[in-house]
Amino acid sequence: MKVLHINAGLEDGGGKNHILSLLSQFDSSVAELLVLEEGIIAEEAKKLGITVHTLKQQSRYDLSILKRLAQFINDHSFDIVHTHGARANLIFSLIHKKVPALWFTTVHSDPTLDFMNRGVKGYVFTQLNLASLKKADHLIVVTDSLIKPLCDLGINKEKITVIYNGLQFGSPLVKATKTNKQFTLTCVARLHPIKGHELLLESLDAARFSDFTLNLVGDGELRSALEKKVQELNMQDRVHFLGFLNKPQVDVTIKNSDLTLLASYNEGFPMVLLESANQKVPFIATSVGDISLLVPDKQYGWCVPAGSTESLTKALNEAYDEWENGTLETKGELVYQLASTQFSLKKFYDATLALYETFIHA
Structure with missing residues (x-):
């Protein structure tokens, strides 16, 4: 053959x-x-x-x-x-x-x-x-x-x-620092309307915390519009456009994050969520495609309705509380065990x- x-x-x-x-x-x-x-x-x-x-x-x-x-x-x-x-x-x-x-x-x-x-x-x-x-x-x-x-x-x-x-699951990378001084978030997705970046920014603006860093990994047609949106929300010191990164760079960026995010309006079964699971980093994602298979319940992370600023903001607040309490890493361990076994x-x-x-x- x-x-x-x-x-x-x-x-x-x-x-x-x-x-x-x-x-x-x-x-x-x-x-x-x-x-x-x-x-x-x-x-x-x-x-x-x-x-x-x-x-x-x-x-x-x-x-x-x-x-x-x-x-x-x-x-x-x-x-x-x-x-x-x-x-x-x-x-x-x-x-x-x-x-x-x-x-x-x-x-x-x-x-x-x-x-x-x-x-x-x-x-x-x-x-x-x-x-x-x-x-x-x-x-x-x-x-x-x-x-x-x-x-x-x-x-x-x-x-x-x-x-x-x-995914070829293996030993997660070693985090650069044991605990981030700021709540560190990463979204790996091309800058395209289907990925919901604008809704993500609006949800973060509505959250009750402001001490965060958001890494946006990826490039695309919406970059200038999203940069303008970040300026309008006065987030320019907290949101970083990293552009295209190769896989090792993506892995390092995810590992040094507390949470990954995906606010898409439509997805299949995103590789990036498996990559996040491989680094034992939990995520908030929209309940599109079969993403819910990676988040069977809230022990593993958050799966929220697509297009809902209210639901995404609520999940962000809950994740921030878990980060502050030091319990967020437990979700990362659970999603790693599930994903590495099933996918x-x-x-x-x-x-x-x-x-x-x-x-x-x-």
Whole structure:
């Protein structure tokens, strides 16, 4: 069996970690990676010993690569092509009838929302991606909650399999200081409307404590608007925009935090929460996707309704009280035990391999 994973190559969030962690488990003779452009994914994949190919697409509109891509897949006799992301989906949809390989695609979030607030261009990209998804032989979703939206688009439920993200859990890093002088919070998410940063800032402004530090890890289209929001709320000394960080830097930032935050309006099963659990740092997250599987009750952390400033503020106040009382770390230990048992990288890999083999031997 030979599998080719395809991605645009510029992904720098949970999708990147999903692809790289999965491919790191496969023998290089079984699974390889092809990126449309050189970028962070190719760079990190090579460091992991993953076989990487680059098509050097000049832009997302460059279709001159189609013939080369089809020839490459056929010449290397790949049995399965596994795409990740809207651009990879579209590009392969244009040639999939010219190659005998089975087509799998992973859906990480609600595809109707991926290009929200992007105007006409966003609408067009959304429609192209939805049309591409319908052509795939099989879809993998990272959360059970994505099945219904996909079925509503006309995709047969039998073509969909849920495989949760997994992480290689290990010994947490050592915290720089045993106790932070200020309540230290970190949110790792691209600066996009779907991630709820503005609501997070408003909830912090409404909280009854002000001695906090908030690290915002990630970049995106909302950066200037969020920087302006921080100024309006007079939080510029407490909110730090750290931009893009590599994985080791993210791990260190999380470990040196008391709590991580995710205020998204839509998610699948975020890798960043597994990364937080691996560092034994509890979190407040919105109850979207299957996040509640990591927070079965309040012993483990907080799962609040999406879009509710009141609920998020209440959770922040409760977390602050636990930080002051020295009981917050207990939640971190519990969520680590749960996540490392239920959502290991081995389970993620085994489920993916089993699905591939089911189709290959059908």
